[in-house]
Structures are given as structure tokens and as C-alpha cells.
Amino acid sequence: MLVLKRKVGEVVKIGDNIEVHILAVEGDVIKIGFEAPKNVQILRSELYEEIRAENVQAGSQKEEQSKQLLDFLKNSSKG
Incomplete structure (x- = not known):
């Protein structure tokens, strides 16, 4: 981790395309x-974590739905 002290009005560059401006204290x-x-994409960490958790949950639900569909198809073909 890089730790810097900056004053209002100063800028930190990240690569060639990103600037972080210190606006006020x-x-x-x-x-x-x-x-x-x-x-x-620039997100606050708490928002990023919330989106990540929702994506994990959605993936789990999709996995469960796929399992249920496969079970249904297997049972349908037996009869």
C-alpha cells in the first residue's frame, strides 16, 4: 500500500488515465x-462488496435452478 500526504488542490496520478483530486478537508x-x-468502474468498497455478494447469491440460485431442471428432465424421461 502506498501512503501519501496531499493538500487540497493536489492530484495523485494512477497510470496514464486516472487522476485522484483532493477537493476539501x-x-x-x-x-x-x-x-x-x-x-x-469506480465504486466505494462497501458498494462493491454488496454487489459481489448479490452476484454470488444469484449464481447459487441459478445453480440450484439448473439442478432442479436436470432432476425434472431425468424424472420426465423415466415415465
């Missing part, structure tokens, strides 16, 4: 802005 809250290409 209000008490213990820092406002930052990101400039990145539209194809780069």
Missing part, C-alpha cells in the same frame, strides 16, 4: 474526486 472527512475513462 472537513474535519475528519476528506472529499476526493476521480477522473478516469468511462470504462473504468
Whole structure:
């Protein structure tokens, strides 16, 4: 992990296409802005984890539905 101290108005570059702007410091809250290409997704970590958990759950449900469909087809072909 890289740790930096920056002042309001300063910028951190990530690669050639991403900039992190320090916009304001209000008490213990820092406002930052990101400039990145539209194809780069920028999410808060808690939102990212929520989406990941939903995707895992959806994958599990799809797996269960596929199993139920296979069981149905197997049972249908026996009769």
C-alpha cells in the first residue's frame, strides 16, 4: 500500500488515465474526486462488496435452478 500526504488542490496520478483530486478537508472527512475513462468502474468498497455478494447469491440460485431442471428432465424421461 502506498501512503501519501496531499493538500487540497493536489492530484495523485494512477497510470496514464486516472487522476485522484483532493477537493476539501472537513474535519475528519476528506472529499476526493476521480477522473478516469468511462470504462473504468469506480465504486466505494462497501458498494462493491454488496454487489459481489448479490452476484454470488444469484449464481447459487441459478445453480440450484439448473439442478432442479436436470432432476425434472431425468424424472420426465423415466415415465
